[in-house]
Amino acid sequence: MACCYQVSLGGGIVVVAASSFSVNSKLKPIPFLKAELLKPMASDLSPDRSIFHDASSSSPRRDLVFIVNPRGANGRTGKEWKKLLPYLRSRLGKNCNICESMTSGPYHAIDITREAIREGADAVVAVGGDGTLHEVVNGFFWAGKPVTNHNREATRSTALGLIPLGTGSDFARTLGWKNDPCEAINRIAKGLRSPVDVGVITGESEEESHYFINVADIHLSAKAGYFASRYKRFGNLCYVIGALQAFHGA
Numbered sequence: 001m002a003c004c005y006q007v008s009l010g011g012g013i014v015v016v017a018a019s020s021f022s023v024n025s026k027l028k029p030i031p032f033l034k035a036e037l038l039k040p041m042a043s044d045l046s047p048d049r050s051i052f053h054d055a056s057s058s059s060p061r062r063d064l065v066f067i068v069n070p071r072g073a074n075g076r077t078g079k080e081w082k083k084l085l086p087y088l089r090s091r092l093g094k095n096c097n098i099c100e101s102m103t104s105g106p107y108h109a110i111d112i113t114r115e116a117i118r119e120g121a122d123a124v125v126a127v128g129g130d131g132t133l134h135e136v137v138n139g140f141f142w143a144g145k146p147v148t149n150h151n152r153e154a155t156r157s158t159a160l161g162l163i164p165l166g167t168g169s170d171f172a173r174t175l176g177w178k179n180d181p182c183e184a185i186n187r188i189a190k191g192l193r194s195p196v197d198v199g200v201i202t203g204e205s206e207e208e209s210h211y212f213i214n215v216a217d218i219h220l221s222a223k224a225g226y227f228a229s230r231y232k233r234f235g236n237l238c239y240v241i242g243a244l245q246a247f248h249g250a
């Protein structure tokens with residue numbers, strides 16, 4: 001009998017149809033669904049490599065693409081972003097071309113990210129919560145492979161950045177970052193790169209792959225995230241309400 005399972009991918013929700021399904025703590029292969037860890041999103045992401053060149057050198061300016069979800073955190077992301085822009089320009093504008101791109105709805109961040117990488121952006125920075133970060137991470141891949149720059153002579157890959165301005169911003173917390181956008185800009189200004197693992201849940205075809213950088217949940221926890229998305233207006237409390245609703249309906 002075919003059943004539907006809810007799988008939460010670092011903030012987003014997808015529904016996966018499966019004929020049978022079992023779960024174990026090691027996420028071992030299960031029919032239609034498996035998770036595995038990839039190595040860094042790009043092979044040259046080594047620690048302590050600057051994404052910017054020295055301002056005093058004659059190197060070209062770097063291109064940074066900021067993907068902003070204006071509706072994140074119940075609209076707070078868009079408002080905060082506007083206030084943040086002068087600081088961002090003052091910290092980064094000397095060395096970088098700053099490109100701002102607002103998302104128009106769910107999944108738009110995936111397309112913008114792919115385009116930015118193909119055009120050779122030095123970094124794509126997610127501005128919003130875990131859902132926006134999740135979409136940007138998925139934009140780094142297409143049909144099961146990393147998206148690459150059109151310019152085959154390019155020596156550096158695109159880096160991923162984050163300005164956490166969402167409701168939960170769980171990934172930033174996991175890394176021990178404060179939910180402070182100015183601090184995030186200062187981190188970006190330093191321009192250091194670190195490798196990061198990315199997990200993938202594969203479907204029957206490469207197109208069905210879903211990538212996650214933070215956490216992948218199934219069943220109760222995934223349902224809690226799903227219900228929480230209905231109560232974002234209550235801030236972090238939405239996760240408590242979502243968990244109670246999931247538990248009640250489990």
Ligand SMILES: Nc1ncnc2c1ncn2[C@@H]1O[C@H](COP(=O)(O)OP(=O)(O)OP(=O)(O)O)[C@@H](O)[C@H]1O
Nearest residue numbers: 072073104105106128129130131132166167168169
């Ligand atoms: N313009 C838009 N209008 C409505 N929804 C959007 C728009 N742009 C993006 N989204 C969707 O909003 C979802 C939630 O956004 P985001 O994660 O940035 O904020 P959040 O849910 O408040 O934060 P968190 O996930 O950290 O709790 C994203 O998964 C995305 O699909």
